[in-house]
Amino acid sequence: xxxxxxxxxxxxxxxxxxxxxxxxxxxxxxxxxxxxxxxxxxxxxxxxxxxxxxxxxxxxxxxxxxxxxxxxxxxxxxxxxxxxxxxxxxxxxxxxxxxxxxxxxxxxxxxxxxxxxxxxxxxxxxxxxxxxxxxxxxxxxxxxxxxxxxxxxxxxxxxxxxxxxxxxxxxxxxxxxxxxxxxxxxxxxxxxxxxxx
Amino acid sequence: xxxxxxxxxxxxxxxxxxxxxxxxxxxxxxxxxxxxxxxxxxxxxxxxxxxxxxxxxxxxxxxxxxxxxxxxxxxxxxxxxxxxxxxxxxxxxxxxxxxxxxxxxxxxxxxxxxxxxxxxxxxxxxxxxxxxxxxxxxxxxxxxxxxxxxxxxxxxxxxxxxxxxxxxxxxxxxxxxxxxxxxxxxxxxxxxxxxxxxxxxxxxxxxxxxxxxxxxxxxxxxxxxxxxxxxxxxxxxxxxxxxxxxxxxxxxxxxxxxxxxxxxxxxxxxxxxxxxxxxxxxxxxxxxxxxxxxxxxxxxxxxxxxxxxxxxxxxxxxxxxxxxxxxxxxxxxxxxxxxxxxxxxxxxxxxxxxxxxxxxxxxxxxxxxxxxxxxxxxxxxxxxxxxxxxxxxxxxxxxxxxxxxxxxxxxxxxxxxxxxxxxxxxxxxxxxxxxxxxxxxxxxxxxxxxxxxxxxxxxxxxxxxxxxxxxxxxxxxxxxxxxxxxxxxxxxxxxxxxxxxxxx
Numbered sequence: 001x002x003x004x005x006x007x008x009x010x011x012x013x014x015x016x017x018x019x020x021x022x023x024x025x026x027x028x029x030x031x032x033x034x035x036x037x038x039x040x041x042x043x044x045x046x047x048x049x050x051x052x053x054x055x056x057x058x059x060x061x062x063x064x065x066x067x068x069x070x071x072x073x074x075x076x077x078x079x080x081x082x083x084x085x086x087x088x089x090x091x092x093x094x095x096x097x098x099x100x101x102x103x104x105x106x107x108x109x110x111x112x113x114x115x116x117x118x119x120x121x122x123x124x125x126x127x128x129x130x131x132x133x134x135x136x137x138x139x140x141x142x143x144x145x146x147x148x149x150x151x152x153x154x155x156x157x158x159x160x161x162x163x164x165x166x167x168x169x170x171x172x173x174x175x176x177x178x179x180x181x182x183x184x185x186x187x188x189x190x191x192x193x194x195x196x197x
Numbered sequence: 198x199x200x201x202x203x204x205x206x207x208x209x210x211x212x213x214x215x216x217x218x219x220x221x222x223x224x225x226x227x228x229x230x231x232x233x234x235x236x237x238x239x240x241x242x243x244x245x246x247x248x249x250x251x252x253x254x255x256x257x258x259x260x261x262x263x264x265x266x267x268x269x270x271x272x273x274x275x276x277x278x279x280x281x282x283x284x285x286x287x288x289x290x291x292x293x294x295x296x297x298x299x300x301x302x303x304x305x306x307x308x309x310x311x312x313x314x315x316x317x318x319x320x321x322x323x324x325x326x327x328x329x330x331x332x333x334x335x336x337x338x339x340x341x342x343x344x345x346x347x348x349x350x351x352x353x354x355x356x357x358x359x360x361x362x363x364x365x366x367x368x369x370x371x372x373x374x375x376x377x378x379x380x381x382x383x384x385x386x387x388x389x390x391x392x393x394x395x396x397x398x399x400x401x402x403x404x405x406x407x408x409x410x411x412x413x414x415x416x417x418x419x420x421x422x423x424x425x426x427x428x429x430x431x432x433x434x435x436x437x438x439x440x441x442x443x444x445x446x447x448x449x450x451x452x453x454x455x456x457x458x459x460x461x462x463x464x465x466x467x468x469x470x471x472x473x474x475x476x477x478x479x480x481x482x483x484x485x486x487x488x489x490x491x492x493x494x495x496x497x498x499x500x501x502x503x504x505x506x507x508x509x510x511x512x513x514x515x516x517x518x519x520x521x522x523x524x525x526x527x528x529x530x531x532x533x534x535x536x537x538x539x540x541x542x543x544x545x546x547x548x549x550x551x552x553x554x555x556x557x558x559x560x561x562x563x564x565x566x567x568x569x570x571x572x573x574x575x576x577x578x579x580x581x582x583x584x585x586x587x588x589x590x591x592x593x594x595x596x597x598x599x600x601x602x603x604x605x606x607x608x609x610x611x612x613x614x615x616x617x618x619x620x621x622x623x624x625x626x627x628x629x630x631x632x633x634x635x636x637x638x639x640x641x642x643x644x645x646x647x648x649x650x651x652x653x654x655x656x657x658x659x660x661x662x663x664x665x666x667x668x669x670x671x672x673x674x675x676x677x678x679x680x681x682x683x684x685x686x687x688x689x690x691x692x693x694x695x696x697x698x699x700x701x
Contacts, residue, residue: 048628052368059375059390066389075653077382077389080646084374091367104362107629114627122420123623130413130616133599134609149599150592153416157423157588168589169596176600184251186604 041115045099045107052092060085125156141191142181146173204326207555211563216259219252220560223263224567230264231271232579233590234429235419237283238510239526239633240411241268244594246404246534247601254538255553259560261534265527266318266564269510270572273310273503274579277303278432284526286470286506289478293491293498295432300494304438307576309448309496310503312440315569317456317504321511322561324460325518329547329558333519336544341651342662344520346672347466348645351522353676354467356634363680365630373638374645376401383643384650402611403533403639405602409615410632412598414622416591421623423587431583438576448500451481455504463512467679468524470509477505511561518542518554521644526633529640 063081098104129152136145150169151162159165181188210216226248230241245264249257272283277294290310297306339347356366379390380400391397440448458480459473481501482491491498516522521543523529535542540550547554602615622632656662664670 044624045628048624048630049368052372052630055372055375059378062390066387075650075658077385077387079653080649081375081378081389084371084378084642088368088371088375091364091371094364095362095368098362098364107362110629111627117425118421118627119424120421122423123417126417126420127616127620130595130599130619131613134612134616137603137609137612146596146599150596153592153595154588157420157591159586159588165589165592169592172593172596176596180600180604186250187607188603 041111042099042102042108044111044114046096049092049095049099053089053096056085056088056090056092059088122156122158126153129153129156138189139191140189142188143170143173143177144191146176200327200330203330203551203555204559206552207557207559208562210255210552210556211259211559216256216556216560217563219256219260220263220564221567223260223265224267224564224571225263227264227267227269228271228274228568228572228575228579229267229582231268231283232274232582233271233585233594234275234279234281234583235283235415236412236594237272237287237527238265238268239284239407239530239636240415241271242527242530242534243404243407243411244597244601246407246530246537247604249534250604254540255556257534257538258540258553258557261531262557262560263564263567265510265531266561266568268527269507270311270314270568271579273314273499274307274576275583277306277310277499278434278580279429279583281429286474286502286509289474289502290499290506292478293495296492296494297496297499298432298434302494302496303432303434304576305440305444305496306494306499307434308438308440308573309444309500311569311572313448313452313455313500313504314507315565316452317459317506317508318511318565318568319562320456321460321463321508322558322565324464325511325515325561326558328464329515329519329554332515333544333547336519339520339544340666340669341648341655342666342669343672345645345648345652346663346669346676347520348522348641348648350467350672350676350679351516351524351641352634352637352645353680355469355524355526355637356631357680357683362629363684366634367680369625369630369632370634370638373635373640374642376406376635376639377642377646383647396610400643401614401639402602402605404537404605405611405615406618406639407530407533407636408598408602409618410622410625410636412594413615413619414626414632416595416598417619417623418626419587419591421627431580434576434580438573444496447487447496451477451497451501452504454480454484455501455506456508459505459508459510460512463509463524464515465512466516466520466522466524467675468509468513468516470506470513470525473505473509474502477501514561518546519544521546523637523640526636529633529636532640 059081063078063085066078066081068076068078102108129149133145133149147166147169150172151166154165155162177188180186211220226245227241230236230244231238236244242261242264249260252260272287273290273294275281275283276287276290277298280291280295282288282291294306294310297303352370356370357363379397381387381398382389388398455477458477459470462468462473463470478498478501481497482488485491485495485497487495487497513524513528516524517528517532521532521541523532532542540553598615599612602611603609605611625632652662653660663673
């Protein structure tokens, strides 16, 4: 652990400049980490535990909706889902108790660290891009939407050379399209502008 | 000498130009993707899974054997030069390999990792060759109750080893099992958890789950921490890649010891690579004449764990091929690959798919040699790859993840599922839930249910069958110990060690 911290705590301006990412100074401004309340970041593990519990209840509830098969069967299609549902509920309950009591110092430390390092905006932007891609794929075509996806993802993640990224994205998308659609026979949506080759 | 005949037949097929080319492509692709930071072997195999759609089953599995071994080789490069373990089993390599690289001995560290992996991989493959068919014969006699118990054991060990807290591991496991429930029940044809959505009748595409959890989850995680987490620095490979006579002298015993520790533990149906790797690290530390070097770059600490890691990973193929039970996340993804080709690993595999199995085993030997030959000279190239700007790398990973998932059924539904699981994987990683049990649950769940119901049909509905059959009861006891043991040990240490501290 200590070796890792030593290694990463040597900031190298040259490396980050070479990688075209926003300067660390800019990102470091307004980091709330230090001022966070002692168990503030625990909302993450707490929410997760509650969601697991909700999933358990749902699995259990829907298990009862499964009609049992023929009577001559010893064990129908409902038994195993019931077991899984009960298991999930029990395990999640333990997690809920642990998360709300804050009895796990390792987890608390991890949660604090994550909260300190997390920026939500790029995550949301990335998700929005992926969902957009999902819907753009069929109408706009594979290589068109993929080139755009590549450039925009790189931008969201801090790259500042849009033109270069777009060019790389286009070449990559066309290469994939040609290899998979034309050579390997895996159909990818062509979109409105069809390629001549 | 049936085994030798079969193996020769396997080599005959593996040496065909097409299969050699596929093995080569697999090794190269596997190392290439495995070397990228953040992509451990499980992610590597999941990402490359869909690229095999166009080949016949044998060719695809030869490709996969290469990807599997290549992904493991790649991981040690990232661990040594970047201090990023691709997965838990690479942690010991970062402990010694990275300090070695920092003191300008990266070349020796990379060489001992590569040669050690080769030695361990080859010895383990010999092990699989001879023990595999025997294990399959034993496995054939196993009754459903015992089969179910063995699966529980696999679940328990993966859950317990990966998680600090077993409750979180169990949550992950049960969620995976729940995902495996979606679709038509194989025994009665009833639709379960499909909510009337026809796309769900075949179940959730497990490839979409794996790619989402690993690749998309990783991309989201990178996005979240990109600006605030300090940039990792790639160390230059100083000097020649190779080992001095002194390095050889200090490496060869750890290689063999690592193999001896890794292979049997990996080959157990409760295997995995974490335990043997850490075990080997401790053994080397204890036996070494250079104890003071440990933590500062002792070559034994790279040689032993890397060999143990590789031996365990090869050993994992044993329960996978003979029982159809994966004991690590990577093996889980490999099982998906088998199933995509309607090849069901298990006791009958050696009989029904004899040609396929032996070609696969032969190509493991070939892949090992190729990786050694490929890797040492190509290390400078991998180093360049490590320096790719992170934004472009992540964008590329997303493009390939999306391609693979979309190519599955050529509609966007699976892509949507993958994105959902990406969010899940991201959330689980942030809140301390391991994802490996989830993948195993989703992959193994349907099989576990089948065996469970067969066992109960056999006993005419008597649920005590799992505890009244001695073998089954013993295996279930082991599972309980595997699950509760670490927790009990921790509690014991806590009550003894720091009583005054735990006031609240």
